[in-house]
Amino acid sequence: MSYIGRFAPSPTGPLHAGSLVAALASYLDARAHQGRWLIRIEDIDETRTVVGADDDIIHTLSALGMQSDEKIIWQSQRKSHYEAAFIELGNMVYPCACSRKEIADSRIGLSPDGAAIYPGTCRAGLPAGRTARSWRIRVPNSDESNNVIEFNDRWQGLVRESLSDSVGDFVLRRADGFWAYQLAVVVDDADQEITHVVRGADLLESTARQIYLQRLLNKNIPQYLHVPVMTNERGEKLSKQTGAEALDISQPVRLLIAAANALGLTINPSEVNSVQTFFDAAVPAWARRFRQ
Numbered sequence: 001m002s003y004i005g006r007f008a009p010s011p012t013g014p015l016h017a018g019s020l021v022a023a024l025a026s027y028l029d030a031r032a033h034q035g036r037w038l039i040r041i042e043d044i045d046e047t048r049t050v051v052g053a054d055d056d057i058i059h060t061l062s063a064l065g066m067q068s069d070e071k072i073i074w075q076s077q078r079k080s081h082y083e084a085a086f087i088e089l090g091n092m093v094y095p096c097a098c099s100r101k102e103i104a105d106s107r108i109g110l111s112p113d114g115a116a117i118y119p120g121t122c123r124a125g126l127p128a129g130r131t132a133r134s135w136r137i138r139v140p141n142s143d144e145s146n147n148v149i150e151f152n153d154r155w156q157g158l159v160r161e162s163l164s165d166s167v168g169d170f171v172l173r174r175a176d177g178f179w180a181y182q183l184a185v186v187v188d189d190a191d192q193e194i195t196h197v198v199r200g201a202d203l204l205e206s207t208a209r210q211i212y213l214q215r216l217l218n219k220n221i222p223q224y225l226h227v228p229v230m231t232n233e234r235g236e237k238l239s240k241q242t243g244a245e246a247l248d249i250s251q252p253v254r255l256l257i258a259a260a261n262a263l264g265l266t267i268n269p270s271e272v273n274s275v276q277t278f279f280d281a282a283v284p285a286w287a288r289r290f291r292q
């Protein structure tokens, strides 16, 4: 099997120390497997996209020695592919009239990402007089044998998740035309023939939903590896929302060594004086731990 990996940033701001760790992990894993590494710009949520952030991220990655082995794709240009998969899901998908507030008021619980678990209100059809606000995919009931999704994460170990307990039927599309990340990522990973997904552990709880969609759409299921997310001194995930700073790429080697250390790799700074010598040391260090 030939290895194809990817880094799939959302262009909501410049690359920061946290997203660099995810980028580096995916790049090292691809190189350690003599595989290809792709960049994909996940600009599907246009309300969050910041103009110019895509070029900025691509430029920063390049300055740090990481360039896509194939033409970069943008999710905003691939909506017809999401539409085709959505149609293929047929009557597994149903329209839902519920507002966020109505779902929150049902108080059946919160999913790991903080959203309320969908109680299934519109499963049997839209209530009279209501119109669709979104389309949801049916997940198995808790007593169905395929309710629990299980996968072996290369960093986190065995993960088991019951979709009905953790999220309920989830949104694939909104009436305003918005395509959900879960669907877009599954379609793109399959179209790009991604064999290995390496990304931040904040996406660990999205993985069961993605595997569920991959199964329904008869797609290959990649291997997953979720690296720990970096936190700030307040224990919050480093992100644009928590004020993570853009990287200063005038010292690329320093940034790369710090990211490698965050991944638990020991790189001797005295042996590294350029981006090239950094990768000469970091690729074998990663391979010793993760080539399987």
Ligand code: GLU
Pocket: 007, 008, 009, 010, 042, 185, 198, 199, 203
């Ligand atoms: N676009 C997502 C993010 O920036 C990453 C998606 C993925 O790697 O699957 O958080």
